């Protein structure tokens with residue numbers, strides 16, 4: 001089928017995600033900041049990124065490290081101030097890079113002025129900014145919902161004798177988007193950043209922003225009870241339409257929405273191109289569940305077939321109608337090499353994983369440190385962790401009778417803090433991330449895994465990412481070519497091809513340490529192909545097959561017909 005979608009800058013870009021607290025400390029307080037970002041803009045540009053997405057930079061008490069916002073129109077003093085942000089924006093733009101902010105509008109911090117005013121009195125105009133409800137009876141929350149992060153979803157105020165709703169942590173009260181005044185505030189926030197010159201937004205849990213009328217009881221679950229009453233309700237689209245028509249479209253702003261439990265069929269209701277489009281693209285989670293059940297915290301053995309099914313489903317179902325957001329890492333997941341690859345074959349498997357997703361159809365997102373092949377770290381005790389989710393799970397797992405040593409092992413593999421250890425810039429103390437005491441432990445493997453070492457080694461992952469992104473850039477075959485998966489049933493090899501106007505690409509990825517025999521699919525003649533990428537020394541191809549080395553990947557190209 002010929003692809004009728006329009007070319008667009010946001011399809012052709014690659015995005016680098018910065019989680020600011022752990023990126024680079026420029027003022028010596030142990031916390032990453034915008035002074036640090038300024039020092040590293042050249043690094044990001046050299047990687048081949050066309051845009052930066054900043055995880056929240058706003059003032060926040062950090063109950064959820066910035067995803068609990070206390071002021072939407074300012075920069076946290078931890079990171080700098082508005083003037084410094086403007087300088088970062090200017091410098092990024094001067095390098096041809098766009099800047100996207102994280103827009104967290106499902107909830108605020110309980111330290112936001114709106115929330116403080118909302119709990120002053122039931123008569124406050126801010127009271128209806130949030131979901132304040134009386135209990136079903138004394139001592140009983142308004143419904144049975146449980147939060148995703150921290151126990152029950154309702155917190156009681158003695159003063160008001162009412163409960164407020166928090167789908168995430170207690171310090172993250174949910175905004176009542178049904179209230180037009182709240183939507184006006186959201187639009188005002190968007191306008192504020194767009195007026196400064198920001199190019200778009202990553203929209204946090206955007207499919208949660210509408211709650212079912214009457215807030216009925218939910219199906220009982222260990223966490224997240226009630227989610228069927230606040231996930232992807234029809235009103236989400238009404239709100240997004242309003243934001244788009246009134247603010248985002250006139251400004252030409254880019255949007256990517258984060259959407260837990262999203263399927264391609266449902267996603268198309270939001271991202272199908274044309275008049276009805278509400279977001280440019282969506283972050284779904286299906287390919288992040290190949291080694292777990294629903295959440296990272298319920299580990300399962302890695303199953304390549306599950307991963308491939310998710311990849312191919314999104315590639316084929318969006319083909320010709322909508323655009324994919326491609327990612328393997330962000331601040332909410334453990335490191336991908338430690339999950340789907342191999343720490344033993346760190347560089348090899350890291351390269352293979354990069355090829356597995358960067359050459360698909362869609363816009364790639366690269367998370368800080370992914371390009372260096374950073375891995376999970378092993379903390380020695382629960383006290384060293386930082387995240388509300390880990391602490392909540394410690395309690396939940398203890399209730400299930402799981403001993404603390406076992407919990408520590410699970411947390412070390414599965415907590416999202418694995419993705420939040422400070423960026424490893426060099427072999428200097430604290431990985432060159434900061435001068436003083438870092439806010440969070442630096443992974444001790446920084447002496448070996450760091451940007452300076454990667455820069456010096458032309459076979460490093462960093463160079464591989466640069467080469468792949470350079471190859472993708474402006475390449476119509478990678479950007480717009482048709483995607484076909486081969487050998488769907490293989491448990492060890494992910495193989496896909498791209499085709500466009502006589503050019504073809506074949507990507508072969510071995511998710512296996514053990515040797516696998518790979519026979520090129522019918523119509524792909526390796527003897528007459530050019531090998532563009534390989535994570536091992538090239539071998540002379542003597543037939544249309546080869547035996548893979550651990551985590552081998554090869555990319556072949558044909559410019560035929």
Ligand code: NOJ
Pocket residue numbers: 064067104168204205258331332
């Ligand atoms: C998704 C964000 O990516 C995550 O970090 C955050 O904890 C939740 N949304 C709540 O805002």
